[in-house]
Amino acid sequence: MKKEVRPKGNQFLTHIIEPELREQSERFFDLMLQINDAHTLMLLEQGLISINEAKQLLKISRNLARQGPKGLDLVPEKEDLYLNMESYIIEKLGARIGGKLHTGRSRNDLYATIHRLKCREEVLHITELLLELRRMLLKKAEDNLNTIIPGYTHMQPAQPITFAHYLSALGSALKRDFDRLLAAYDRTNVNPLGAAALAGTGFDIDRRLTARYLGFDAVLTNTLDAVASRDYLAEVVSALSIMLSNIGRMNHDLYMWSTSEFSILQLPSEMVIGSSIMPQKRNPTVFEHIMAKVSHALGAFVSIVTTMKGIPYTHTKATGSEVFKVFWKALDETEVSLNVMVAVLDKIRINKDIALMKVKKNFSTVTEVADEIVRHMDIPFRTAYEIVKQTVLSAYEEGKTSEDLSIDDFNESAMRIIHMPLEGITPGVIKTALDPFENVKRRKSMGGPAPAEVARNLAQMKAELEADVSMVTDKKEKTKAAYDGMRKKISQVIGMSAK
């Protein structure tokens, strides 16, 4: 428990090498074997090793895969997972065969490949979660086309919208987030293998072949770039930061709407936390958690970019090790956020009566009265605005709500400002303009909250979602097909009789 201030032994080994070795083993063991296999197959096809050598290397790889990380005793003095694994293989197969596995490559490109494969896998999983979230948003929106809620600007009642309109706004934001993430995925999924230390190799390797076995979309051509570049990590985390920023803002809204003062939103008991001493408490802490997640992604972005500040464009431990210290954690926090948000969205309910009542009383429909005056009287908007503003100010003073406003109130202000009553404006015009449903229905210009317009927009968003689902499915299947193809090929080779 007590930490030593003046510890014994090789501190570099204890504090740097060993923890990293353990982490590599836990996180990358299988991927390293997979890359070894792809490399072995390629060496065979290029005639750089014999069929017998390939068989032996593939078999021991299969053995290691079966045993898992526990099959390999880790010795920090051997530096890293690869050298530990190679040493095991050489011990089993002898140096003549085991020593050939590393032909034409280096640890630099090997880890560059592992990092990209692992990142690809995680990012793809996140895109799938994001698709789920988008799907849930759209579903919820469809269910709430006519659910009036107050639209706020600066947290003050502005104009009525619908919950569907609100959700569709976020759905659009998340579509952009998806596109950013997928672009990052595409820039991740390229093959650095064969770049060796930094300068490629004189052996006649085929980098397109390993790309195919490993399901990469292309080869990351320049060999220095292949071992030096980690900009894809920064891109992934910036995409996550921005996505979690959007999701966080949505959570801020839900959090506010859950206060007893707003009371617009209901969160089910299973997602609410009590107090250990205050018996009345129902805390929507889930929003507090999700709101915070952007901070961790942002911190990770800072860590990654700063780690790459003041370093050369080549392989270093900054890019090969330190840049990952916070990376995987940021992905985990993102997955938590998405998983939880899908469930939250599924479960929340708008308190429709309260939301509607607010809109009826909080003057947020009065802009439409000004618009109606413009339409009926050829009065410029700015003048109509002043008439309505005076009316509202008087109403405030008299303690009236917008529900209480009548044509007389507006006429009174009109008399003061344009020295005549409103012409052509009937009580019915006022009443309809102030009516939340009518008010919303009229806002049918492109992208507005009118239910018909939102429905139209949702249909389009749904089509986009389906296209995105296909795209992600294709990517998953492509990876799977690649791995399957490799497995098949391995079986074939192992089954061959050595010539």
Next chain:
Amino acid sequence: MKKEVRPKGNQFLTHIIEPELREQSERFFDLMLQINDAHTLMLLEQGLISINEAKQLLKISRNLARQGPKGLDLVPEKEDLYLNMESYIIEKLGARIGGKLHTGRSRNDLYATIHRLKCREEVLHITELLLELRRMLLKKAEDNLNTIIPGYTHMQPAQPITFAHYLSALGSALKRDFDRLLAAYDRTNVNPLGAAALAGTGFDIDRRLTARYLGFDAVLTNTLDAVASRDYLAEVVSALSIMLSNIGRMNHDLYMWSTSEFSILQLPSEMVIGSSIMPQKRNPTVFEHIMAKVSHALGAFVSIVTTMKGIPYTHTKATGSEVFKVFWKALDETEVSLNVMVAVLDKIRINKDIALMKVKKNFSTVTEVADEIVRHMDIPFRTAYEIVKQTVLSAYEEGKTSEDLSIDDFNESAMRIIHMPLEGITPGVIKTALDPFENVKRRKSMGGPAPAEVARNLAQMKAELEADVSMVTDKKEKTKAAYDGMRKKISQVIGMSAK
């Protein structure tokens, strides 16, 4: 000069409203007029204002444009640039006409539009500078296909590469940076106008029409999203951060290579700074400046994302004002970096003799000897590696450089490790393997430093560059055509006789 601790007056006006108003006027005056014009034309075409009203509004806009920001006295009590401008217009045209300009829109969508137009303009300029930099990198690379330099990993000599290979690595990175930036551009260039306060409008406006006049690629549909979203800013700045990270790493290399210890790189005197007291000084400070720029973009990203933390998804001053406090400055720093980098790359020269001499002596070609042993003797790579390693260690101890190594040195180690001399390895094989030019030439696998392979790759990169230049040119021309079209239409309308 002395700042007051207990100042008089309305601090909100003095410290928040007024400085922002001045900045809006300096930065956005012309763009606001342009948007007013597009909106006016649309109102006319939609029959929401008369031809005469349109003429008046367009004419006064033209007048204001002619006078520039100085034509408008700014009154902080009127809050912002728009209300100051409207008040001027109403004063000149009367409320009947001037009051119609704002029909069917709000300041929220107006500024959202301004911000996107301004950002579009700046980002497009940056993409052009980036294209210049990529062009310069390729040109420089073509000139240095055979310029041997030491390739480093961990700042230690690793294997020889060429300056062309190095530059091509960076060229590839900058291509990714370009793609990221252009994607950010595309997500910037969509039209929020017509979203009004947040809920659209009941007036029959046409948002596609204003999009066309203003050169937007599409309409940003959902009206809440249109006023709330600023994720494009974060995306732009993250793309810049990543780009400046890549550029910064290149600068770190150039900075190191300019030390008297490395002496690989020559920077012309005009880019070198002396000392006020040390007469011998030639400081390559330009690299120190450019290396630092990523920090400012990163800081801006943090500022932007954090500003959007803990706020609602709607219009607020966080998104409408604070998020920009550091944004434009980050763009400026980027422009400085690119402008200077183009000039630096144009002017630097590799000290070829020194670079070559280093490679000849620093053992960075010995991996090839191990590879040759593998090729000639069917010895596994790991064993060949050990033979060479022992040889190098002995050489170090004896103070030899790699130039001094002979077949005998390798045989000595071979005897110790495989108990036999190297078979089939002639002195010529060793000599050629150790020769930097030969060494590089052999590394012709995909993406390697062999001049032929680099040349092949550069040709491809050049084709990509040309395609990207076309794309940017198209975007610029599209914008120009839109503005021209609008100008033409305005002249037409102004020239019409009122009906």
Next chain:
Amino acid sequence: MKKEVRPKGNQFLTHIIEPELREQSERFFDLMLQINDAHTLMLLEQGLISINEAKQLLKISRNLARQGPKGLDLVPEKEDLYLNMESYIIEKLGARIGGKLHTGRSRNDLYATIHRLKCREEVLHITELLLELRRMLLKKAEDNLNTIIPGYTHMQPAQPITFAHYLSALGSALKRDFDRLLAAYDRTNVNPLGAAALAGTGFDIDRRLTARYLGFDAVLTNTLDAVASRDYLAEVVSALSIMLSNIGRMNHDLYMWSTSEFSILQLPSEMVIGSSIMPQKRNPTVFEHIMAKVSHALGAFVSIVTTMKGIPYTHTKATGSEVFKVFWKALDETEVSLNVMVAVLDKIRINKDIALMKVKKNFSTVTEVADEIVRHMDIPFRTAYEIVKQTVLSAYEEGKTSEDLSIDDFNESAMRIIHMPLEGITPGVIKTALDPFENVKRRKSMGGPAPAEVARNLAQMKAELEADVSMVTDKKEKTKAAYDGMRKKISQVIGMSAK
């Protein structure tokens, strides 16, 4: 207006040197003269220059001060403000005298000194503003000792507190912020002058003497540390970030309390913004601005620390120039925040009736009922908690508020849980426990909201404030005394007849 993509001329000069030179001249002109004077006086006292030389140098300095920055034509080719100034002086006095000004120092220590003096001045001003804010908080708190407001946790009503209690919490936070800032000030206010380029000088200078003339508290001893270190900048900005974080959280509260849903807080009209189209709007945007300011300080911290990543511990342009790119702006944003916050706090009013009504109804006093049950019945807290919890749940279902609760409601739950009614609990006990004023009065344990306890605490905080005011006053006076002393000495020297 149009920016050139392929500009002519020396880009390093245009984009790096010239803008920096202009900024130095605007920001540091006077300080440079002041340092020149201190250095000149020291050279004289150490016998390194003659009385006549000193007179000439001091006179021309006085002339330059009179003319201000405009008196000096800036030539970018001369690199920086100092060399421009020296060149002017040499031109006027001849090299024999003018050339002696720089004896025993360098630009490295000169700018290090300027930066610390400027930073000292700004930070001292910020501490004064912070003292004002603390004073205003305490004053406001004293005026609101009995102003009941709901205390929230997780934004849900928790227990009643008073506005004074709330303000005192923030007052305590700001006291910590003050201490952090002052510690940063103390680490700023040390003298690097005389460190020369990095290795001091062979001339017999006296660094304590220049420290005294310039009002530094001590000499920053190690000469390499003196030119290399900029950790004080990071410390200042981290202190500001933390302070603005605390202030930002307070603004989030005020912002929420200003919503029409909370309605606890009233902001005067002069600090409220309307809408250009929504006539009913009263937007408390000031809080949105101030809430955001922490982001900019945080971004600046990131920029500063990242700029110093991957650089040597010596003088570089990273520390001498780039680290300041965002520094002064962060100080400006802080000053804005403090100035505005003082005014806001002065002007806001709690809507006492609404706040009280909330507390009466929102069940936030019921913990006290559980405590009373514990006190009267020797029932463990956890059981009492359950009785009250059941009571509240039933009340929720029946649509009751806490004001409606009677002894019968609690007895009903007690019967269910402990199978007996509450003993010794009279209706009066319940009524008093639920009464907000009584409830608050009882919470008189150390630091609690009971008015007497808050008053006690405020008295202590006030004493601390007065002590802090004295400390800052002393620092200001010390600086002033130093400058006065120097001015006097200069007059003396100028008045001397040359020997």
Next chain:
Amino acid sequence: MKKEVRPKGNQFLTHIIEPELREQSERFFDLMLQINDAHTLMLLEQGLISINEAKQLLKISRNLARQGPKGLDLVPEKEDLYLNMESYIIEKLGARIGGKLHTGRSRNDLYATIHRLKCREEVLHITELLLELRRMLLKKAEDNLNTIIPGYTHMQPAQPITFAHYLSALGSALKRDFDRLLAAYDRTNVNPLGAAALAGTGFDIDRRLTARYLGFDAVLTNTLDAVASRDYLAEVVSALSIMLSNIGRMNHDLYMWSTSEFSILQLPSEMVIGSSIMPQKRNPTVFEHIMAKVSHALGAFVSIVTTMKGIPYTHTKATGSEVFKVFWKALDETEVSLNVMVAVLDKIRINKDIALMKVKKNFSTVTEVADEIVRHMDIPFRTAYEIVKQTVLSAYEEGKTSEDLSIDDFNESAMRIIHMPLEGITPGVIKTALDPFENVKRRKSMGGPAPAEVARNLAQMKAELEADVSMVTDKKEKTKAAYDGMRKKISQVIGMSAK
């Protein structure tokens, strides 16, 4: 292995509650018991529980401590560690006794207390490691008072210094880091216990008493501040960021000096990494790791401050949970850095011959020649500077090093510039000025590299170090004494016969 995209069950429980519960149990189990004990003792002394109740509560606490975290089955539905523990205690002791443990407090102040205790412990450990590092720096400096190394500015040779001078610069920086860290410690070590939910309690508790038992320096008075504030976390991490920035810059120097080009520094083999394919490699990767660590602390600072953006000043999950997501990891990375740096400093050696040879040849002593001309000839510094500059430029062109410069070279330049040879400057003067040892010895002004001056300064730094060691020892002992006192008191109470 495969992650589910549409998982079953309560996602809030699975992803948020459960992982946090497990972490609390692993990290805070013992501290929670300790706080329970302190609270129990205080309740007893204040007469709020009986001696028998206290005995039972203290005994079960002792039992739990004996079993450790494994003694407690964790049930996520019970939310957190405290409620799980309370439920266990109630199960064992019955509600009558077990239900009293939480009297007069809440989870809010309980966790606030845990967080401060844990942070205190970790920070104190870090200060001890930092003291070790400072001690090692001073020791190494004392051993290298006469070890000449080139002093660089802008990575270019500037003036000779000694390794001791360099280390003393860093030692001064680390002293400031220590002071910052200790100030953060002091602001951490205050007692929030008794603040309850946010409003204190009506029970007559004594917060000073629990402060004494737990070894806090004071009570964190205001109860809202006590549960809301986490600024100490930000302060700790900012202090660590700045410290790791200083350490990182030192590592950048060591990294550069370890390149084969600089060759000034020798790192022992045990701290050097090879390559899996390049037999000649000796990579000083340890510096790459340590250089990066500032990035992670900086990222953590961003995460912490951003988490606290846009939240109220009260207890929330942002401050109670999310703010810690990256905090402990940042402390771990710091501990790694310090442990490794102590070992690195212990083991590195300067290659004295190479370092000296560089200084002899690289013109970094020529400033002294200019100074000598000033001293001997009453020529202004600027003129002397020009003479030397011309001399150096000619030498460069002729391929001479500074070792080759003679009086004739300087006279040649003097003739061109002042039209006369140097007067009073003998060959010996030149030779001595250019001699590195002599050059350094002369720079004996305050803080300069002259061995005598560095020795003087080191003595002072050593005295400061010893004072700091005492201070930290006192703090450790104070904590230990408090815990011992509590243990004793517990034994006493348990041993008492119940009255």
